[in-house]
Amino acid sequence: FRYVMCNRRFGEMIGIDSERIPGSFDRDIFPLDEAAARKFVADDQEVIDSGEKLSIRERAAVAGKEPIVVQTVKDRLIQSDGTRLLIGMGVDVSREFKLEQEQKRTIESLDYATRCEQIINQSLSMITVEPDFDRAINEMLRIIGENADADRAYIFLYLSDDCRYVSNDYEWTREGTSTQRDNLQKIDMIDFPQWTKSLLDKRDIVVPDL
Secondary structure (H helix, E strand, O other): OOOOOOOHHHHHHHOOOHHHOOOOOHHHHOOOOHHHHHHHHHHHHHHHHHOOOEEEEEEEOOOOOOOEEEEEEEEEEEOOOOOEEEEEEEEEOHHHHHHHHHHHHHHHHHHHHHHHHHHHHHHHHHHHHOOOHHHHHHHHHHHHHHHOOOOEEEEEEEOOOOOOEEEEEEEEEOOOOOOOHHHOOOEEHHHOHHHHHHHHOOOOOOOOOO
16 A cells, blocks of 8 residues: 555654655555554555454554554545545554553552552451461461462571571462472572572562573
């Protein structure tokens, strides 16, 4: 599909002089985003073949600008001689899309905070009502592990004031997950100085990949 005409605003939106666009293909206009250009062509072909109007939100990389998000409406136009044309209208909704994503992240953060509060309340209730301390700890690990969608949750205890050795005292494992508690006794932390420092500073230790 070649562009027959476009308005000045379209050129401004994609960062190209609108007078240069007629006669161009999508691949010429969006050279930085070949996948998007191919999708635009496929969508155009679908509208031409089916005759059904398409309304879609699209994203594309453009030269010298941040990637844009456009709400696009495309429809088929048939001239008196039978020539089929594709007419399209696009509205730059990048700012609205960014605000929606920020709102989504805020909602997710609030949901996460609420879920954490529920986990804490469940855990505290368990300590209060369960007379067996060891059982209460194991139930707390189960609650935490299941809510975190984890396979294993555990508690290590330092064996001395110098924080040299630790042992796995409590462990919860999801069904089908093997226990490692017996293999994690009296571990020498001299090989993990950063872990020890982080733990003493009450900071999280995150290992993204094992």
